Amino acid sequence: MLQVLPALVTGGVERGTIDMAAALVRSGWRALVASAGGPMVRELDRVGAEHVTLPLASKNPLTIRRNAKLLAGLIERYPVDIVHARSRAPAWSAYWAAAETKRIFVTTFHSAYGVQSRWKKRYNSVMARGQRVIAISEFVGQHALDTYDIPAERLRVIPRGIDLTRFDPAAVQPSRVIALAKAWRLQDGLPVIMLPGRISRWKGHMALLDAVGMLGRRDFQVIFVGSEQQHPHFRDELINRIKRLGLERVVHMVGDCRDIAAAYMLADVVISASTEPEGFGRVSVEAQAMGRPLVATAHGGTRETVIDGDTGWLVPPTNIRDWAEAIEMALSLNEAERIALADRARQWVSSRFDTRIMCDATIGIYEELLFPDEVARTA
Helix, strand or coil, rough: EEECCCCCCCCCHHHHHHHHHHHHHHHHCCCEECCCCCCCCHHHHHHCCEEEEEECCCCCCHHHHHHHHHHHHHHHHHCCCCEEECCHHHHHHHHHHHHHCEEEEEECCCCCCCCHHHHHHHHHHHHHCCCEEEEEEHHHHHHHHHHHCCCHHHEEECCCCCCCCCCCHHHHHHHHHHHHHHHHHCCCCEEEEEECCCCCCCHCHHHEEEEEEEECCCCEEEEECCCCCCCCCHHHHHHHHHHHCCCCCCCEEEEECCCCHHHHCCCCEEEEEECCCCCCCCCHHHHHHHHCCCEECCCCCHHHHHCCCCCCCEECCCCCHHHHHHHHHHHCHHHHHHHHHHHHHHHHHHHEEEEHHHHHHHHHHCCCCHHHHHHHCCC
């Protein structure tokens, strides 16, 4: 089984690839991943999967063609039974390689890709060419059906999953939480509002600043957890907005965090404020798994992962007053209400968004393609 993606640096696609590789190894498969590499390759090594370094992050048409030849050789050498593409540029290489070697080709739509031009739609269309096309949410699945005319029998919706042994409040030692609080110089006794996500315009940092600016109080701390390096100009805009709103003493930009489970335990409210619809919305699921009160945007895949008013609050992305009101409600929960919400949220996530559910369903698709007669007999 070969999975292909651009690189293994960070992100939901990368995490899903590693989770899938680990499940394959546990099930007796030989799991192979091809990418341009990155720090997460070490995690593949730990789970017993194999990695092959190829320049799959490149969008250069000549490199994509060369990668197709390299992948075809790789497929024959191991040999590979199924090729699973998780991103568009490497998917073209994988598509051509699978066709040349007559192997099964599977794709995963991780987002509702934009189609601003005919060329862009053509580029994206490779994700619709799998013998099975997996969508990570009903939202993404409907987009794929509507935009690319995929036969419904080829499409499968498998929500992404998270590791509930990692995102478990009981598994986080207090020392880990204390270490983060000290490193970030948080003030004891003040509630923490946390937005996890790289510093990027579409992640909703500006909306959160405007919302907390409307609260009429300053007895809380706002933490932006995520890389600041990719968008330095936007970071400067954020700093100017913070000063304009008089929030210099309130807002902390703490950069990347290697222990995100412990970070969630510091939060009294978690924010997922993406201004554009996310295909799934991993932060919302992680926050619920950790039993944290959550306020998230009411669009995209998040509408499928949060039960509004029960496991969190869903708010229109552009209505700042609604954001402020939802944050105030989350901050105002008493202890019994917080415990009840945490129980509901964790139960909801464990029933729908456990990594094991995702991996079992995906392996089921592989078996359906490899052994159609046997699967039909047992259906």
